[in-house]
Amino acid sequence: MATLLQLSRLIDRFSEFIGRWVAWLVLAAVLISAINAAVRKGFNTSSNAYLEIQWYLFAAVFLLAAGYTMLRQGHVKIDVISGRFSKRTQIWIDIIGLAGFVLPLVYVVIHLSMPLVIRSYVMNEYSSNAGGLIRWPVFALLPAGFLLLGIQAVSELIKRVAFLKGLVPDPTEKPEGKTDEEQLAAFLLLKSEAAAREQAALAKKP
Amino acid sequence: MMDFIGSNMAPIMFGSLIVFLLFGYSVAFSLGACGLFFGIVGVEMGLMPQTLLQALPLRIFGIMQNDTLLAIPFFTLMGLILERSGMAEDLLDTIGQLFGPIRGGLAYAVIFVGAMLAATTGVVAASVISMGLISLPIMLRYGYDRRLSSGVIAASGTLAQIIPPSLVLIILADQLGRSVGDLYKGAFIPGFVLTGLYVLYVLAVTFFRPNWAPALPAEARTIREDSGSAGLRSLGVLMVLSVAAALVFAKTRPDSTPTDELIVVSMCVGVGVAFLLAVGNRALKLGLLSRMAERVTFVLIPPLALIFLVLGTIFLGVATPTEGGAMGAVGALAMAVGRGRLDMPLLRQALDSTMKLACFVLFILIGSTVFSLSFQAVDGPKWVEHLLTSLPGGQLGFLIVVNILIFVLAFFLDFFELSFIVIPLIGPVAEKLGIDLVWFGVLLAINMQTSFMHPPFGFALFYLRSVAPTSDYTDKLTGKRIAKITTEQIYWGAVPFVIIQVVMVGLVIAFPSLVSTNLGKEATVDVDKAFQQMQMAPKERGSATEPASSPASAAGGAPDSQGRSDDDAMKSLLEGFKKDADKKP
16 A cells, blocks of 8 residues: 555655646647737738647646646545545545546547557648648657556555545545635735724825 | 446436536546446447447637637636736726725725726635725725625626626637627626626615715715815716717717617717826826716726727627637736736746647637537437427426526536536527527526635635734724624625525516627517417428517617628727727827
């Protein structure tokens, strides 16, 4: 089990690393899209390459981030019923979900998509649009993304089994400790308090 | 036994889907697993072709190439940057001071700012949290009813769902196979009508329960002239001037200009005039405008500029919604940098959240694709169609049943799940019944808005709960003890607004022309017309849609003028850009 937990930690770090870098692709897509729109209107020129790179980036973002999102508990659940169960039952639900839902799906998608990616690579397939981009890298994102998802699922599985054995703390606790909304609330509160202090200082001065 | 299963595969599959979803594992994978399970069982039983699942990677490639969905991360990022930029706080503070001294004023301010934020972004959480932190304490300080306060904040936050640009409209457009721009145009007027209904409710409250929403004492205003006057007269003059400028400009436009373009461009002119006057007044130290007038103008400029940048360009046809989202995100980034609110951790966090949201949404779509692949193979869509078309009352019966269904499901599912699971099933049926899908999409969006307000799982209520005081506290300004807000108060506060939402759904069904679906080439079918047509000449429905489109087109500008007005659009855009360049401080 110790070896497995070590493996799980390794996977988590890896997913973390991928997630950190893939996030910047969002910014890249935003900038390319905005610039492309402005240039298209301003100078009346455009290239399909710029249009295509946008969805290449988008596909990269949501596929490659799949594992990271799982690490961060970002795939939403309907916990209307399961929310009432005990922690252990919820962990069991996760285990069934990971082993019975996620991993088979990962296997099927990789198994079915690999031949298409290989064919596209061998045929050196290009987009049919004028000035379009080469296709296989974006097709390859699909099995790659599901592979990352599968690896992370294994790590999550290890963590949950270890929790049931009492080896690790609750793995479903958010690692940052706070949700995005809580962070926003804390941030706004901080700012408004600072503003109030400033105002009070101003009022005292004259 | 096997025969029974074989012939009832569709209902069995649908029932299993509900079980899979309620099981409590991630929606995306539960959907996918349900589809996969039945796909494999179906192939083994010989009910489905061996090659069924072969189509799966191609379908996912299709999702990857989807330009429309690209707008989701763009608008999300824009919202996440904006929520930290201080825009909402400034708006709430200033508008709250402006409206405060009238009865119900703070509630009006919340609704107004909620609508304003909704028109710049589509993120509910941000609006609710900002208003809960900034407006709620003020409302409590001056003795507003707790249920009214929390209800109005939660509901105004959810306006982000219906007033474009909103994420739910993007997804509905994608799932219904209509353009996002059309849905945005269609949702525009209902969004404002809904805002108006909220205002009416508050107005009614101030009449029948005046002590629920008292007027603030005049000294609650800190933005004042040195003489102590509020400076409202100069604000009034400024407003009259800018409205006059907008109206004059609107009159000089050719008659053929489409209404939405007219509204967008004229508003820009009016706001531009106010802004130039305020800047001139400040730069030349003329002292003509009161502090309040200046403050209101400067506080309204950033959101209005963003609204023009995003909605203006989309409505004028200059940018696609995806591009509009990208430009809005860049605009929000520029604004946050300009205000010194953007640093590395914030940018990182915003990108991180955007990525996670895009990922979970798209994976739900992938999951539902796997499901629908198997569901189609067992003729599931036909089963649903048969079920829904056999309802009594034709179109109206269908609409009522579907709306009740969505309303009930909204208690458990959020709009992402509703759109990806339910819409693909009912969309085709609606189209077969001759319902205009743009209109249908807007109707469903209004209905789905309730999913944020339904106690006890509504997200808006949840966000409000997270920022509302959970224990009694002493107000810093007045030194009075103020009781906490109970969860029950939040739930009860939402109820009137859920009812308003239902009323709005009824209004849209009763008056289909509220949703302007004039698209030039697309024929509009409103319920009554379609009823008559079905009764009169079932065979000639194709040709009979021609006249049906004319009443709607009168509202939205004649279709054949579209080509001509494009030139105007270009011109006014250039003007708009110039003005925009002036605006940037």
